[in-house]
Amino acid sequence: MSFFWEALQRVALVCCTLGIALTFRVNPPQDFEIVDPGYLGYLCLQWKPPLFLDNFKECTVEYELKYRNFGSKIWKTIITTNLYYKDGFDLNKGVEAKIHTLLPQQCTNESTVRSLWSEATYWTPPQGNVETKIQDMDCVYYNWLYLFCSWKPGMDVPLDTNYNLFYWYDGLDHPMQCDDYMTINGQNTGCSFPSLKSPDYKDFYICVNGSSRSTAIRPSYFIFQLQNIVKPLPPDYVSLTLKDSNEVILKWSVPAGPIPAACFIYEVLVTEDDTTRVSTTIENEMCITRKSNKSNQVCFLVKSKVNIYCSETGIWSEWSEEQCWRG
Incomplete structure (x- = not known):
């Protein structure tokens, strides 16, 4: 490395003496392409080092990669020293990406030097009219244990049309097909999944395609994370205790199942005579003040959801059984 810098300094001294500006240039990466390994949207962006990189073999060359689905206003940006990068994409749309070479400041002894961009695109050739795609796809991970997805057939598809999911x-060697379909009139309209092994906090890719003897059916692609579509059980035990003339203690059990108690948030619906109020809490009890000690009845319901500490979003459970105090 010291030899490289000594040579660089000698070149810079000569250029300075002769009044020549020393300009560093680097080529863009070669053979940039987007490769589909067949994982329903998990693509590999790969490239080869630029030409004449031996001139900078003493440097750690970096690459700035930008990519997005067609129509997106936001580019994702990655800086890496590797020759590939993998990520998930929505295959309902095309993909575009661009990359250039970076020479960091320590390589040029000045500012960072960037090559021109190298660009690549990828899309799956569309087949069938868009109206033949399934409609109203809905997936729910019940109690963080059991995944079920349902859909409706496309519009005006032939009677012999059927769909496969x-x-x-990450963790599966290859895409799997649903082996437990729900059917209506002989047509697949849903899938119950087997016991899934460690799918949480990973992108979960789904493709629902179809077939008909008379026309092509457009496939549909989906990406989600299971922890974000969990629908827990409601508390199965609730109680209400009158603490004094003004305060009521509400208590309920942590919903049954594998979800840790710290992962819950609760919504409590309190009805006092003819008025209602809603509160949220992460605790499984609540003290409320009665609006009037002349109330004839106080009732409450509770439902649960996985909170933001364990998922980005979630689905509310059903309401618990109502518990009431009557004066």
């Missing part, structure tokens, strides 16, 4: 997530 395939899924993949």
Whole structure:
């Protein structure tokens, strides 16, 4: 490394003496492409080092990669020293990406030097009219244990049309097909999934395609994370105790199942005579003040959801059984 810098300094001294500006240039990466390994949207962006990189073999060359789905206003940006990068994409749309080479400041002894961009695109050739795609796809991970997805057939599809669901997530060797379909009139309209092994906090990829003897059916692609579509059980035990003439203690059990108690948030609906109020809490009890000690009745219901500490979003459970105090 010291030899490289000594040579660089000698070149810079000569250029300075002769009044020549020393300009560093680097080529863009070669053979930049987007490769689909068949994982329903998990793509590999790969490239080769730029030409004449030996001139900078003493440097750690970096690459700035930008990519997005067609139509997105936001580019994702990655800086890496590797020659590939993998990520998930919505295959309902095309993909575009661009990359250039970076020479960091320590390589040029000045500012960072960037090459021109190298660009690549990828899309799956569309087949069938868009109206033939399934409609109203809905997936719920019940109590963080059991995944079920349902859909409706496309519009005006032939009577012999049927749909098949395939899924993949990191940990599976290849995409799997649903082996437990729900059917209506002989047509697949939903899938119950087997016991899934460690799929949480990973992108979960689904493709629902179809077939008909008379027309092509457009496939549909989906990406989600299971912890974000969990629908827990409601508390199965609730109680209400009158503490004094003004305060009421509400208590309920942590919902049954594998979800840790710290992962819950609760919504409590309190009805006092003809008025209602809603509160949220992460505790499984609450003290409320009665609006009037002349109230004839106080009732409450509780439902649960996985909170923001364990998921980005979630689905509310059903309401618990109502518990009431009557004066």
